[in-house]
Amino acid sequence: MYTIAKVIVDVPSRETDRPFDYLIPESMRDWIEVGSRVAVPFGRRTVQGFVISLEHESSLDRSRMKKIQELLDHLPPLPPDLVELAEWMSREYACSTISSLQAMIPSALKGKAERYISYAEPDERPEGESEGSVEDGTGTEGLFSLSLLQPAEESEIIEYVKAAGPVTFTHLDARYPGRGAMIKGLMKRGVLTESQAIKDKLRIKTVKTVSAAVAGEEAEEALASFTAQARRQREVLAFLLEVQIPIGMQELLTTLGVTAGTVKKLAEKGFAVIEDVEVFRDPYKDRRFKPTAPLTLTPEQQVAFDHIAGRLDSHEHGVFLLHGVTGSGKTEVYLQAIQRCISEGRQAIVLVPEISLTPQMVERFKGRFGDKVAVLHSRLSGGERYDEWRKIREGKVEVAVGARSAVFAPFPNLGLIVMDEEHETSYKQEETPKYHARNVSVRRAAQHDAVVILGSATPSLESYHAARSQASDDFAPVLLEMKMRPAGSELPVVRIVDMREELKDGNRSMFSRDLHQGIVARMERGEQTVLFLNRRGFSTFVMCRTCGYVAGCPECDISLTYHQKSNNLRCHYCGYSEPAPSVCPECGSEHIRYFGTGTQRVEGELAKLFPGIRVIRMDVDTTVEKGSHEKLLNAFREKKADVLLGTQMVAKGLDFPDVTLVGVIAADSSLNFPDFRAAEKTFQLLTQVAGRAGRHHLPGEVFVQSYTPDHYSIIHASRHDYLSFVRDELKHRRTLGYPPYCRLILVTMTHENLQILVRMAENFVSDLRGKAQQKGWFGGLDRFTSDAFDILGPIASPIPRIKNRYRFQCMVKYRGAMDAVQLVRDVSNLTLEHLKDASLQISIDVDPQMLM
DNA sequence: ACCCTGTGGGGA
DNA sequence: CCCCACAGGGTC
Numbered sequence: 001m002y003t004i005a006k007v008i009v010d011v012p013s014r015e016t017d018r019p020f021d022y023l024i025p026e027s028m029r030d031w032i033e034v035g036s037r038v039a040v041p042f043g044r045r046t047v048q049g050f051v052i053s054l055e056h057e058s059s060l061d062r063s064r065m066k067k068i069q070e071l072l073d074h075l076p077p078l079p080p081d082l083v084e085l086a087e088w089m090s091r092e093y094a095c096s097t098i099s100s101l102q103a104m105i106p107s108a109l110k111g112k113a114e115r116y117i118s119y120a121e122p123d124e125r126p127e128g129e130s131e132g133s134v135e136d137g138t139g140t141e142g143l144f145s146l147s148l149l150q151p152a153e154e155s156e157i158i159e160y161v162k163a164a165g166p167v168t169f170t171h172l173d174a175r176y177p178g179r180g181a182m183i184k185g186l187m188k189r190g191v192l193t194e195s196q197a198i199k200d201k202l203r204i205k206t207v208k209t210v211s212a213a214v215a216g217e218e219a220e221e222a223l224a225s226f227t228a229q230a231r232r233q234r235e236v237l238a239f240l241l242e243v244q245i246p247i248g249m250q251e252l253l254t255t256l257g258v259t260a261g262t263v264k265k266l267a268e269k270g271f272a273v274i275e276d277v278e279v280f281r282d283p284y285k286d287r288r289f290k291p292t293a294p295l296t297l298t299p300e301q302q303v304a305f306d307h308i309a310g311r312l313d314s315h316e317h318g319v320f321l322l323h324g325v326t327g328s329g330k331t332e333v334y335l336q337a338i339q340r341c342i343s344e345g346r347q348a349i350v351l352v353p354e355i356s357l358t359p360q361m362v363e364r365f366k367g368r369f370g371d372k373v374a375v376l377h378s379r380l381s382g383g384e385r386y387d388e389w390r391k392i393r394e395g396k397v398e399v400a401v402g403a404r405s406a407v408f409a410p411f412p413n414l415g416l417i418v419m420d421e422e423h424e425t426s427y428k429q430e431e432t433p434k435y436h437a438r439n440v441s442v443r444r445a446a447q448h449d450a451v452v453i454l455g456s457a458t459p460s461l462e463s464y465h466a467a468r469s470q471a472s473d474d475f476a477p478v479l480l481e482m483k484m485r486p487a488g489s490e491l492p493v494v495r496i497v498d499m500r501e502e503l504k505d506g507n508r509s510m511f512s513r514d515l516h517q518g519i520v521a522r523m524e525r526g527e528q529t530v531l532f533l534n535r536r537g538f539s540t541f542v543m544c545r546t547c548g549y550v551a552g553c554p555e556c557d558i559s560l561t562y563h564q565k566s567n568n569l570r571c572h573y574c575g576y577s578e579p580a581p582s583v584c585p586e587c588g589s590e591h592i593r594y595f596g597t598g599t600q601r602v603e604g605e606l607a608k609l610f611p612g613i614r615v616i617r618m619d620v621d622t623t624v625e626k627g628s629h630e631k632l633l634n635a636f637r638e639k640k641a642d643v644l645l646g647t648q649m650v651a652k653g654l655d656f657p658d659v660t661l662v663g664v665i666a667a668d669s670s671l672n673f674p675d676f677r678a679a680e681k682t683f684q685l686l687t688q689v690a691g692r693a694g695r696h697h698l699p700g701e702v703f704v705q706s707y708t709p710d711h712y713s714i715i716h717a718s719r720h721d722y723l724s725f726v727r728d729e730l731k732h733r734r735t736l737g738y739p740p741y742c743r744l745i746l747v748t749m750t751h752e753n754l755q756i757l758v759r760m761a762e763n764f765v766s767d768l769r770g771k772a773q774q775k776g777w778f779g780g781l782d783r784f785t786s787d788a789f790d791i792l793g794p795i796a797s798p799i800p801r802i803k804n805r806y807r808f809q810c811m812v813k814y815r816g817a818m819d820a821v822q823l824v825r826d827v828s829n830l831t832l833e834h835l836k837d838a839s840l841q842i843s844i845d846v847d848p849q850m851l852m
Numbered sequence: 853a854c855c856c857t858g859t860g861g862g863g864a
Numbered sequence: 865c866c867c868c869a870c871a872g873g874g875t876c
Contacts, residue, residue: 004876006876007876009875009876011875015874015875016874016875019876020875020876022876040876041875041876042875042876043874044875045875058876060876065876066876
């Protein structure tokens, strides 16, 4: 029997990022497990914590240990394998253990301490005070005379707290307004004491149900016993006897048209019972999903499936990279693999990028596996999310479909993790813990001897390189290729339009002549066009055309974003906002204009050039409301518009039969992004959009407009040639020393004082360099034949100031099995300890996706 | 993070 | 001489 628990407390600081030992009270010993959530006294507060191990002995004296105050759940929210995974994650991504643990449970279970006031029996008080004692006038003199004048009210408060048990201060204050001082006095004297307890943000939802409490002859007698006046009660009982099973109170009231009082009376007479029953808030409760049966696999699909099924059957860990062109039927392979997995008694997780977690996507999984599926995504309310998670934890479902964090779905017997569109950057969390769901998937699957399927039409270079070289330290996926679309649909012809030629010929519009004619032709034929603007990120900024003034945030070095709806300017980073100016604040000129994401500008241009054209615009501005995404797409499907114009959102997974033209307005805009993955992102985007055209009987056409039409990413995307792209891109990465030929750690340091920051950043880099040299790690990255370690920087971050804090960064590049993350973390801790300046912050991003 | 303790400067 | 501000350190 374990008597000591090691607990990670929910106190986010470097100093408290270690286990603390607590005694387990006798009454909890049968219940506490690794993964249990507990309330513990910490300092003079009560905080939430997680048990990470159970012990018989501690290095600490028992007298110095405190007792666990409360066990917060009967079923631990985390199974032991997730606790182990959290510890791994904290090492891998240089973050605190509590942040990893917290990432694995729904936020509903992030309890906070509440303060309570309760009555203390005289013998529990420190100095044996008595209720009426007012004789010693120490301290608060005026207040005591008050209590002398109104002893009745004072004793009333005492009696109330005695009877009601622990109450919150807010509650007591509301009941006895203006008696704060009196309560304070009672607490000072020890008559009332304060305690703390952890309170969850959300409760398990219950509904009242009613069922008959009598049967057979007893029921007959009961029915006969009602007076004429109580005929409503009689009706209710008759109904309950007829349905036999418990019925929801609400449903009962509406079907019979009676009030709750009637039912209550019936229950008081003992003829019926009212019970609280736990329910799951189901976000899909009103939806019916059409069941689907497994399709016959094409030969390519069959080969892929057989590989996966073989590994599933043998319960061996394995990673597969399923590279299939758009429309090759990857999803059907996933579905059948999941079927195989659950039929063998194990569970499956499906990860999809947040943006493609659309109702259509959910439908495919619900259609095949029905109510065995739980769905987790960011648009669920806290309660819905909590309930979907509970279905998983309590073993009520076998499949979890969700975004990044669904990789932590607490299944007991995990057999398969599917990661669709594995190249998507949204699998990397940008906030702490900055984990990549791909790496976490592989680790988690290894714990369970489970299989991982990474699927994509354009796999990330990291995954593809690892599969081909079979040499990676982390994982070496088995490559499965699917090159064919099912019969009847062909990949569309993609034409690159050289925009420099257009300009030379005097066409200054944003549409080339070819694209212009294409749109006109679609309008005439009643077919549809998708226009894609691949500008990454933000945004509409405001610039004066007379003096060149750009509206910027006063606290961050970044331009403000224009929001049309509220007609104001907002800062993306700190939330600062101000009304949009009508004249330039610098020079007073009226030529101050909004330079759009592009989509608004393109929309304006379309209206000018194509009279009568109907356009649906889809971007961050038009899709803020819940469900607006779907609404816009449905309108387009119903052919209420000729053109769907949008950003990345239109690139993914859409499938409209009458779309025969896709236009990419400016392929270069993502190419010129200052990021070593710019070419890869461009290739992926172009391949995705091109896949939107001609998916059905009508042949499709794609125009890609570019000012750099010779770039390999554009040329290879136009030919649907992933392999050639990979060959060229890998050559570049190798020359420049970037992933997949090395790994990166981005260290960002911030401070409100620029001079101190620069000095600290320089110290940090030279410290790190020195320590790495001592370990003999240092070596050029240029030869790529052996282990290597290099540091770039420090330099100012791309956004040099946010919220009045300056930002500097450095980049660590390394290759080999050395623990570079640990060293960076150690040096970072040393820097922080040495400086003793709480204002310095250091953020460590392992395998960064955004180099910002 | 939060809260306690100790030191030191400034005001009466 | 006292009070408040801020720095420093510990939390099982």
